Amino acid sequence: MKKISITLLSIIVLAIIIFFTFAGGIADKKMNKVVPLEGFAVSDKAKSIHENLKVADLHCDLTLWDRNILEEHDHGQVDIPRLVKGNFALQVFNAVIQTPRGMNYQSNTDETDNVTLLAMTNRWPIKSWSSLCERAIHQSNIVKEAAEVSPNLSLVQNQSELQAVLDGRDQGEEVIAAIMSIEGLHALEVKLENLDRLYEAGYRQLGLVHFFDNDIGGSSAGVAKGGLTEFGKEIIRRMEEKKIIIDLAHSSPALIQDVLSIATRPVVVSHTGVKGAHESPRNLLDKEIKQIAALDGLIGIGFWAEAVGGVHPSNVVKSIRYVVDLVGIQYVALGSDFDGAVTTSFDASQMVFLTEALLQEGFSEEDITKIMGGNQIAFFLKNLPE
């Protein structure tokens, strides 16, 4: 009997070790795929243009996964070595803090959560298992600690820090400006003072909602899909005072209207598609694109099929072209959603594919420079705290 219980105990311990070692990695490999592009050639012209670009992207979810972000991986879509290879000058690193089980674009509640399990399998601090705010703080620590030891990464919290990264790049340094963001202000746990904690932790761009309605407002994939709450109004005011950039990705149409009716600073939609190029419940209407452009905001076009209708670079370019034709080139940006549980046809190291597709669409080198990063860099140089 004793022998059996020891054997049983050993099996349980082994199962727990295996679970904590491999479960997160299995989810990562399954959810962040790159499908190879067949018969897509990159011209010498695209290569030479790409070499001179400062690529900038408004959204990736790298810190959610159990990977050393400073090492190159053969799975997923982004890590620092691949950002260097892709000629990135700026990447917004987004903290995902709660995602509902059976996540979909139609209707989700906050009753379930996949991230709790990842927090455990990724061996995040125990306080982050039950606190959404702590999950965000931990994910900013991942980037901070990497930036402390890597010459390729610099956490940027204001305009002069960004300028310093750009100056370094002009001197030949392969350094990337990291800007921190969160997807969903349920991270505040309904406490205004947590906004100060997140600011202290380095967060400078905050998405109001994710896949469900929260205490700020409605999600495009929520149930009520409502507008801004009273608490939400207070948060918007405080974000503007602190010069934190408002991200309307995943917001319901009602929330977008409520925020735009009181916003005085430019906003971003960090990763999205547009309905005029591809119909999807979370894509932007022409009216919304025009309102965001009127505020001098940015629209980050995603790289995944549900946003742009397919994973081919030409699908991404079709949505970019739509925004350019509707409101002008200065309002369009990239919002890859790399490692955001999406499938793409290129990873961060292969951004030259997008340069090639932009060239094929007839964009000039000057246009491509703006779309691939110039617009994003100009935006942050102007809108980060001084």
Ligand SMILES: [Zn+2]
């Ligand atoms: Zn998202």
